[in-house]
Each structure stands twice: as structure tokens, then as C-alpha cells.
Amino acid sequence: MNASSIPKWLLLALPIVLLAAALWLFVRFDPMQALTGNQPPVEELAVERVDLRPGDIILHVVNGGPEPVTVAQVQVDEAYWTFDIAPGPTLPRLGRATITIPYAWVQGELHEVRLLSSTGVTFDHTIEVAVATPQPDAVRWFLFGLIGVFVGVVPVGLGLMWFPLLQRLGRQTMNFILALTVGLLLFLLIDTVLEGIETAEAVPEVFHALPLVFFVGLLSFLALLGVGSRRGVRDRSTPEGRLWIATAIALGIGLHNLGEGMVVGVAVATGQAALGSFLVIGFVLHNVTEGVGIGAPMAEDRPGVLRLFGLALLAGLPAVLGAWIGGFTYSPLLAVVFFSVGAGAILQVIVEVGRLLLRKTGAEHASASWVNIGGVTAGLAVMYVTALLV
Amino acid sequence: MKNFFEGLSTRRLSRRDWLRAGGAFGLAGLAGSAALLDKRTAAAQERPEGFGPPEASAGGHAHGQMRTVGAVDDARNGFDPMKLLTDFDYGTVSTLDTGQTLRTYTFVAQDKEVEVAPGVFFPAWTYNGRVPGPTIRCVEGDRIRIEFINAGSHPHTIHFHGIHGASMDGVPGVGAGMIHTGQRTVYEFDARPFGCHLYHCHAIPLKRHIHKGLYGAFLIDPDPKRYAGAARAAAEARNHQYDACKAVHEMVMVMNGFDTNFDGDNEIYAANTVAFAYMDRPIPVRRDALQRLYLINTTEFDPINSFHLHGNFFAYYDHGTTLEPTHRTVDTIMQCQGQRGILEFSFEGFEPGPYMFHAHQSEFAELGWMGFFDVLPDAPPAA
Numbered sequence: 001m002n003a004s005s006i007p008k009w010l011l012l013a014l015p016i017v018l019l020a021a022a023l024w025l026f027v028r029f030d031p032m033q034a035l036t037g038n039q040p041p042v043e044e045l046a047v048e049r050v051d052l053r054p055g056d057i058i059l060h061v062v063n064g065g066p067e068p069v070t071v072a073q074v075q076v077d078e079a080y081w082t083f084d085i086a087p088g089p090t091l092p093r094l095g096r097a098t099i100t101i102p103y104a105w106v107q108g109e110l111h112e113v114r115l116l117s118s119t120g121v122t123f124d125h126t127i128e129v130a131v132a133t134p135q136p137d138a139v140r141w142f143l144f145g146l147i148g149v150f151v152g153v154v155p156v157g158l159g160l161m162w163f164p165l166l167q168r169l170g171r172q173t174m175n176f177i178l179a180l181t182v183g184l185l186l187f188l189l190i191d192t193v194l195e196g197i198e199t200a201e202a203v204p205e206v207f208h209a210l211p212l213v214f215f216v217g218l219l220s221f222l223a224l225l226g227v228g229s230r231r232g233v234r235d236r237s238t239p240e241g242r243l244w245i246a247t248a249i250a251l252g253i254g255l256h257n258l259g260e261g262m263v264v265g266v267a268v269a270t271g272q273a274a275l276g277s278f279l280v281i282g283f284v285l286h287n288v289t290e291g292v293g294i295g296a297p298m299a300e301d302r303p304g305v306l307r308l309f310g311l312a313l314l315a316g317l318p319a320v321l322g323a324w325i326g327g328f329t330y331s332p333l334l335a336v337v338f339f340s341v342g343a344g345a346i347l348q349v350i351v352e353v354g355r356l357l358l359r360k361t362g363a364e365h366a367s368a369s370w371v372n373i374g375g376v377t378a379g380l381a382v383m384y385v386t387a388l389l390v
Numbered sequence: 391m392k393n394f395f396e397g398l399s400t401r402r403l404s405r406r407d408w409l410r411a412g413g414a415f416g417l418a419g420l421a422g423s424a425a426l427l428d429k430r431t432a433a434a435q436e437r438p439e440g441f442g443p444p445e446a447s448a449g450g451h452a453h454g455q456m457r458t459v460g461a462v463d464d465a466r467n468g469f470d471p472m473k474l475l476t477d478f479d480y481g482t483v484s485t486l487d488t489g490q491t492l493r494t495y496t497f498v499a500q501d502k503e504v505e506v507a508p509g510v511f512f513p514a515w516t517y518n519g520r521v522p523g524p525t526i527r528c529v530e531g532d533r534i535r536i537e538f539i540n541a542g543s544h545p546h547t548i549h550f551h552g553i554h555g556a557s558m559d560g561v562p563g564v565g566a567g568m569i570h571t572g573q574r575t576v577y578e579f580d581a582r583p584f585g586c587h588l589y590h591c592h593a594i595p596l597k598r599h600i601h602k603g604l605y606g607a608f609l610i611d612p613d614p615k616r617y618a619g620a621a622r623a624a625a626e627a628r629n630h631q632y633d634a635c636k637a638v639h640e641m642v643m644v645m646n647g648f649d650t651n652f653d654g655d656n657e658i659y660a661a662n663t664v665a666f667a668y669m670d671r672p673i674p675v676r677r678d679a680l681q682r683l684y685l686i687n688t689t690e691f692d693p694i695n696s697f698h699l700h701g702n703f704f705a706y707y708d709h710g711t712t713l714e715p716t717h718r719t720v721d722t723i724m725q726c727q728g729q730r731g732i733l734e735f736s737f738e739g740f741e742p743g744p745y746m747f748h749a750h751q752s753e754f755a756e757l758g759w760m761g762f763f764d765v766l767p768d769a770p771p772a773a
């Protein structure tokens with residue numbers, strides 16, 4: 001029998017058919033039964049989001065365990081309470097349900113919600129500070145949008161107003177500014193990754209959000225790398241090439257600011273209003289430096305006011321979107337995806353600005369240049385100090 | 391470079407000024423939205439909830455929204471909390487050569503899943519398939535013989551609160567000691583002193599064996615022949631063999647709790663196991679009958695439990711070992727773990743309707759230990 005005489009479709013299909021047969025045999029005879037047969041089911045129910053409406057607590061839950069879970073009873077503040085559950089009390093694996101509890105929650109106070117499954121296992125969720133969940137009406141769209149503008153567009157725009165100044169700087173100073181940009185981007189990279197990891201911990205385990213932070217980050221990095229090597233912008237020694245770098249920086253920073261907008265939106269929506277306004281002030285100070293970073297690669301060019309304005313919007317407006325998402329429909333899983341896309345984008349920008357810096361200082365001197373090291377240090381220091389405000 | 395830093399420092403000043411304005415604006419915006427939220431929440435809180443008046447004495451939704459959802463399947467459990475109230479087990483009665491009354495019982499320990507609240511199943515250990523176990527009812531001086539068979543998955547015992555010899559105490563290492571799966575023993579002793587007592591498993595670990603459901607009521611009626619005068623009349627009213635007692639509406643409530651997630655804290659509190667059982671189905675009582683409640687605390691994890699009656703007061707006999715009340719005119723009593731007593735009260739001349747009773751630990755009440763007596767209007771005279 002010669003393998004080459006077998007038709008291709010059969011070669012393709014044979015392992016798949018055998019795989020199906022092996023799986024069928026495994027399920028049919030279930031050798032695991034002997035090992036796990038008497039073990040009680042592992043139940044995992046996660047509260048993804050809580051909406052507080054006047055007179056109602058609404059929980060959005062997901063079954064993150066391997067077995068179906070039946071929600072039998074609900075306690076609020078150690079009292080059994082009536083509730084409605086849609087679509088039904090039994091959640092299959094990865095199934096979702098909405099639990100509506102008619103409860104006169106108290107403005108500004110803490111409430112504990114506890115779900116009892118049919119096996120008596122309990123799942124607790126704490127509402128730290130009860131505040132009505134913002135409903136997407138015109139006033140709130142506007143207010144959250146305004147917060148986003150403050151966090152993103154305003155500081156980045158103000159930072160870009162230094163652009164004419166950047167154009168008058170000497171070569172050494174300019175290199176320092178570029179190195180400073182690298183420093184602040186490094187800070188943002190670490191900050192975004194850590195934020196993603198922290199958020200990933202709130203996501204039900206079944207979604208494997210932690211590896212997602214790195215995989216999505218890597219994919220976004222590769223995608224931007226691909227876009228950046230297109231013909232026309234590939235040569236970084238042309239104004240077009242440098243404009244591309246600036247645009248990439250603006251995009252990366254924009255994705256980062258989306259995350260920041262989301263953080264502020266969530267803080268306001270979950271009743272940490274004081275924290276919310278403090279966050280706004282912190283992020284504003286923090287983000288002014290980002291404007292400098294966007295402008296730095298184009299310092300020798302004349303991009304025009306409109307372009308600069310466009311870049312400021314690209315870097316700043318995502319904060320508005322973030323504030324809306326955070327305020328209205330926050331989902332930890334979605335947040336993880338945003339954070340990791342942002343991290344990938346920032347990493348790509350670090351590579352770009354790093355290359356530019358190397359070319360300007362000469363590769364052999366770049367790493368040893370005190371100006372560059374000083375710039376990176378200054379960038380990290382500025383971000384660290386302003387981060388203390390957040 | 392000098393130029394650059396000078397530029398930066400002057401800018402910083404103006405930036406800070408701008409921030410001050412921006413910060414104030416941002417705060418004003420947030421304050422505005424907070425005010426909006428306040429108004430809505432205030433409206434929400436005007437809705438009367440929680441402790442509202444019962445909608446109907448027929449039960450069901452009798453306590454607004456503070457309740458469990460659904461109904462417990464009594465048939466599946468094999469016992470009905472309403473019937474447990476008056477389910478007295480007098481044993482198989484015979485007379486010994488000495489003339490002493492002998493009451494024999496068979497107790498079988500078995501594992502059983504019990505629905506302690508609608509849809510919530512607790513892996514209980516039971517005597518004779520029910521929690522609480524059978525209510526033993528006898529008379530002081532009777533000979534009590536209990537054959538105990540362990541068909542459960544763990545070693546168990548029965549330890550009676552009463553006067554008996556060490557070998558009949560049902561504790562590990564004394565007498566028959568721990569009765570292992572598939573083994574049997576006989577506990578035998580004279581019933582004394584009269585009163586409202588209890589029995590429970592004393593196998594170790596004690597806390598787990600009790601809270602899993604191995605306990606029940608052990609009621610010893612006084613023997614009127616041993617007393618004279620007023621004491622004799624009081625004893626007759628307490629002894630199930632006399633008409634004076636038969637005129638009394640008697641009930642047994644074993645206050646218990648269930649730690650369904652085994653974290654050392656009860657998720658469910660109840661009288662006779664099922665959370666809110668007497669809320670969903672209030673206990674019907676007649677106005678003209680004296681009410682007698684045998685109340686026993688077998689709650690684990692919490693040092694005390696309590697009983698509070700609404701709109702009325704009662705006489706209380708701590709441990710039930712006296713013929714005179716130990717407390718008169720009280721509406722709340724507390725019992726530590728294993729403590730028990732007899733409550734006597736009447737609704738004679740009262741407005742008909744639901745009268746609430748519950749633990750006065752609000753937490754226990756709202757986690758299931760709450761119910762109603764439904765005081766019925768007098769029946770129309772027979773034509």
C-alpha cells in the first residue's frame with residue numbers, strides 16, 4: 001500500500017474521523033467517572049454587573065463553572081428576598097441570567113447580595129456604595145462625554161500646543177524630548193498591562209482573560225506593525241513617515257485614554273463620585289505630557305494646525321467613548337480587550353520612536369547617550385509623579 | 391535647552407490655573423448629576439416595602455417582598471412542617487411486670503437530602519428521615535426503650551437530656567459509645583424529670599453532627615398522681631392522657647439553622663426546618679383554646695436563639711420542669727444552645743387575624759425563622 005495512492009480528501013479526513021471516534025469512545029465509557037464520580041459538582045457563578053434602578057437591584061450573572069447552576073434563593077443584607085430571574089433559574093455552562101430584586105436600597109450605603117444555589121452554595125456580591133446606575137439619557141451622554149473630553153482631548157490638545165516650541169529646539173534637546181517620549185510610553189505600557197491584568201482578575205475564570213491580555217496585546221502590536229510598513233510611510237526619513245509615527249503614537253495613546261475614560265466612567269457609575277472627579281484631575285495632568293509625545297517625531301516638519309488638531313482628537317476622543325462604555329455598559333471582559341489592544345499599540349509606538357531616536361543619535365551612541373537616558377528617566381519620572389494624583 | 395525648561399515652567403503655572411477652573415467645572419457637573427440621582431432614589435424609597443401589613447391571613451405573600459420564592463415539596467421531604475407541630479410519638483406502649491409503663495421506639499439514622507427552603511437542598515443526617523427527629527412523648531416514670539440502628543454513612547449516637555446512668559448517655563467512649571454504620575444499640579432509662587427536653591447525636595465532631603439534623607424533642611408529661619391540689623390540676627393540664635390537656639392546643643417547635651455552604655454560619659433559620667414555613671402557611675388557632683408551645687433551641691453556630699410573639703404575652707416554663715411558670719407576662723424569651731421551655735398563651739377575646747412570631751434576632755427572622763398564628767373567628771354555633 002502506497003500512501004501516495006490514497007486520495008487527498010481521505011488523508012485529510014481520516015485523522016478527523018478517528019478523532020471523533022476516540023472522543024465518542026471516551027464520552028461513551030467515561031473512564032473519568034471512576035475518578036470523579038462521587039465528587040460534588042463545582043459551582044461557579046459570577047456577578048458581571050449590577051444595575052441599580054429606583055426600587056430595584058438588577059444583577060447580571062454568568063455561570064463560569066463546568067456544571068449547570070440553579071439559583072434557588074436570593075438574600076439581600078442577610079434577608080431572603082423575592083426576585084425574578086430571566087430567562088430561568090438554571091444557568092447552563094457559560095449561561096447568563098438577569099436577576100431583578102425589588103429592594104428599597106439606600107442611597108450611598110453598602111448592600112450585600114447573596115445568591116443561594118440549589119445545593120446551598122453561596123455566591124456573594126457587595127455593592128460598595130449604592131447609587132442609581134446612570135441610564136443613557138441625553139443629559140448623561142453629555143456629562144460622560146464631557147468627562148471624556150476633559151480626560152482626553154483637552155490635555156492632549158494643550159500638550160500639542162507646545163509643538164511650535166518643539167520646532168525651535170536644538171538637536172540635543174529634541175533627542176531628549178524623544179527619549180522622554182519613550183520614557184512616558186514605557187510607563188503607559190506597563191500601566192496599561194497592569195490595568196489589564198487587574199481587570200482580568202474580575203472576569204470569570206472560564207474566559208481566560210489573563211492570557212488574553214498578552215495575546216490581544218501581541219496581535220494589536222503585529223497589526224500596527226503591518227500597517228506601519230505599508231508603502232508610502234515605510235521610509236521614516238520622509239515627512240510622511242514621521243507623520244505616520246506621530247499618528248501611531250496618537251492612536252496608541254488614544255487606546256490608552258479609552259481605558260482611562262472607562263475607569264472614570266466606572267468610578268462615577270459605581271458611586272465613587274469623589275474618586276471620579278479626583279481621577280479626572282489626575283488624568284488631565286497625566287495626559288498633558290502625551291501631547292508632547294505626539295508632537296516630538298514631527299518637530300522638523302510643518303504638519304499644519306488641522307493635522308495637529310486631528311491628532312489631538314485621535315488621541316483624546318477615545319476617552320469620551322471610554323467614559324460612555326464605563327458609565328453605561330461596563331463589562332470587565334470588554335475592558336480587558338481594550339486595555340490589551342492599547343498595550344500592543346503603545347509597544348509598537350515605543351519601537352517606532354526608539355528607531356527614530358537611534359537614527360537621529362546614531363545607533364552606536366544611542367544606548368550610551370546620557371541625553372537619551374536622561375530623557376527616558378525624565379519621561380518615567382514625570383508620569384510617575386503625575387500618576388500619584390490618580 | 392535652557393529655553394525649553396523656562397518655557398515649561400511658565401506654562402506649568404498657567405496650566406495649573408486652567409486646571410483649577412476645569413476641576414471646579416467637572417465637580418459642578420458631577421454634583422448636578424448626583425442631585426438628579428438623589429431625587430430618583432428618594433422616590434424609590436417612598437415605596438412601602440419589607441415590614442408591610444400582611445396582605446392576607448391565607449399566607450403566601452404575607453410579608454411583602456422579604457421572603458423566599460417558590461414552595462418546598464413536603465412530599466419529597468417526607469414530612470410537613472404543619473404536621474410536625476402536633477406529631478407526638480407515644481411509642482409502642484406495654485406494661486412491665488412491675489406495673490411500669492414501657493414505651494419502645496425504633497430510631498434509624500439515615501442520610502437524606504432535605505429541602506430546607508424552596509429549591510435549596512441540604513445534605514442532612516436524620517433520625518427516621520425527618521428533621522427534627524420524632525417527638526417522643528411520655529409520662530414521668532415511664533420506662534423508655536429506644537432501639538437505635540445506624541444506617542447512615544457516619545458513626546452516630548443518641549444523647550438524651552434527662553436523668554439516666556452514664557452507660558445510657560450516648561457519648562463516645564462510654565457505654566455503647568459511637569454506633570458505627572450498620573450497628574445497633576438500645577438506650578433504656580426511666581423518663582424523668584418531667585419537662586420539655588431534647589435528644590441529639592453526641593458523636594464527634596459534635597457541631598457537625600448536630601447541625602446536620604440529628605436532634606428532636608423529648609417531652610415528659612408530669613404524672614398527676616404524684617401531686618395534690620393546684621399542682622395536680624396543673625399536672626393534668628400538661629399530661630396528654632387527661633382531658634384537661636386534650637383541651638389545650640399543643641405545638642412543638644424546634645428552632646434550627648442550616649449552614650448550607652459549611653462556612654460555620656447559617657444560611658437558613660427556621661422553626662421545624664423549613665424557612666418561612668409558617669409564614670407561607672400560618673398556623674390556624676382557635677380563640678377559645680389555650681395554646682401551649684414546646685420550644686427547643688437546637689441552633690448551631692449562634693450562641694442563642696429567641697422567640698417573640700406579636701400582640702400578646704405568654705407565661706414561660708424554663709425547661710418545663712416546673713408546674714408554675716418561671717416567667718409570667720413576657721413576650722420575648724431567649725434560649726441558649728440546647729435550652730428549651732414551654733410557652734402558654736391565649737387569644738381569647740382577641741381580634742381575629744394573623745399574629746406574627748419570630749426570633750427577635752432580626753437576622754434570624756429575615757433568614758427564615760418567622761411565622762404567623764392565624765387567629766380564627768369563632769365558628770358559628772352548630773345549628
